[in-house]
Amino acid sequence: MEARVATGPVPADGKEPILSVEQVNCTFSVRRGLFGKRKPLKALNNISLDLRKGEVLALVGESGCGKSTLSRTIMGLQESDSGSVILNGQRIENLPPLPRARMIQPIFQDPYSSLNPRKTIGEIIAKPLAVHSIGTRQEQRAQVEQMMELVGLPRRVFNSFPDQLSGGQRQRAAIGRALIMRPEVVICDEPTSALDVSVQAQILNLLLDLRDELDLTYLFVTHNxxxxxxxxxxxxxxxxxxxxxxxxxxSVLSRPRHPYTKALMDSALSISPGREIPDPGLDGEFPNPMNRPSGCSFHPRCPIAEAQCREQAPRPEIIGSSLVKCWKAQPSDNQSIN
Ligand SMILES: Nc1ncnc2c1ncn2[C@@H]1O[C@H](COP(=O)(O)OP(=O)(O)O)[C@@H](O)[C@H]1O
Ligand SMILES: [Mg+2]
Incomplete structure (x- = not known):
């Protein structure tokens, strides 16, 4: 099978990806202390990623690894140093606001801070329609009511303010606001991690139902x-x-190839269901992105690192159905990376 630069073998149906991230780099300039010198912090290092129509691609990793920066870059909210984000064949920065809004929408983690407390739920969900001047007020209202039904919000909260709603209802409103433009791709950055465990499952199932109903594709950031x-x-x-x-x-969950994935999975086995991972139980702290290790960036915490890993960054290779960046990952299913 042909290797793509991005994230795995070409799927059997040969479908073009709906979204491609190609070799994206993003560096922040960070000042240490009030009078400290600015230093570069490389938050994204040559990221390539494909999203295929209709799929849910989960993006996982410890806090601080760059998940939110990548999500923001994909939405065009964070400028990158180099590389490109291609949506349906067009670079995101070349998409005018309306086609972009119809293409991609975010759902953020915290429904408490992401909804304007001074607007009613009806106004919040209608906002994208108002911003893009779509329809008359009556048409907007009808669309909002339809959307509220789709996301499971009772009609009576149309005129309520966010603080009159439960956490789950607020997140339903945030989902409604994201979907009112009928986007094709939705970027969900930990959309349930601020919610009670009992409510999380309802929201996750709602997102899955909406994917089927509205033909959505999700990039789903989570560390759970x-x-x-x-x-x-x-x-x-x-x-x-x-x-x-x-x-x-x-494959990734039950036959992880990279020692880091393996550590994540092992740590997840030792916690009770519903709890968040991960303290992957690796030696050494999560390294400082302002001071990246040489070679493979995981080598200081890797139980199987050798000289090559300290000196040379591994290239991505296809192993089984996965793309893996590790000198020591084994090609055969029978061999373990232990
Ligand atoms: N606006 C910013 N300015 C400076 N550093 C940032 C900024 N946003 C994120 N970072 C840094 O970039 C790295 C990745 O952060 P982030 O994308 O938020 O990770 P995650 O979402 O995986 O927790 C972290 O080291 C973080 O401190
Ligand atoms: Mg984050």
């Missing part, structure tokens, strides 16, 4: 592996601004 198991078709594992492994959900 039970969420990955529930939602994802494919999984991309991020470490220190890089995708280190990407493949079908079952």
């Amino acid at each position: 592996l039970s969420v990955v198991r529930h939602m994802a078709d494919r999984v991309a594992v991020m470490y220190l601004g890089e995708i280190v492994e990407c493949g079908d959900r079952d």
Whole structure:
């Protein structure tokens, strides 16, 4: 099978990706202390990633590895140093606001801070229609009511303010606002992690139902592996601004190839269901992105690193149905990377 630069073998149906991230780099300039010198912090290091129409691709990794920066870059909210984000064949920066809004929408983590507290739920969900001057007020109202029904919000909250709603209802409103433009791709950045466990499952199931009903494609950022198991078709594992492994959900979860993925999975086995991973239980702290290790960026914490790993960055290779960045990952299913 032909290798793509991005995230795995070409799918059997040969479908073009709906969204491609191609060799994206993003560096922040960070000042240490009030009078400290500015230093570069490389948050995204040559990221390539494909989203295929209709799939849920989960993006997982420890806090600080760059998941939100990547999500923001994909939405055109964060400028990159180099590389490109291509939506349906067009670079995102070349898409005018309306086609962009019809193409891609975000759902953020915290429904408490992402909704304007001074607007009613009806106004909040209608906002994208108002911004893009779509329809008359009556038509907008009809669309909002229809959307509220789709996301499971009772009509009586149309004139309520966010603080009169439960956390789950607020997130339903945020989902309604994201979907009112009928986008093709939705970027969900930890959309349930601020919610009670009992409400999380309802929202996840709602997102899955909406995917089927509205023909959506999701990039789903999470650091909760039970969420990955529930939602994802494919999984991309991020470490220190890089995708280190990407493949079908079952391969990545049950036959992880990269030592980092393996550590994540092992740590997830030892916690109770519904809890978040991960403290992957690796030696050493999550490294400082302002001071990247040489060679493979995971080598200081890797139990199987050798001289080559310290000196040379590994190139992504296809192993089984996954793309893996590791000198020591084994090609055969029978061989373990232990
Ligand atoms: N606006 C910013 N300015 C400076 N550094 C940032 C900014 N946003 C994120 N970072 C840094 O980039 C790295 C990745 O952050 P982030 O994308 O938020 O990770 P995640 O979402 O995986 O927790 C972190 O080291 C973080 O401190
Ligand atoms: Mg984040």
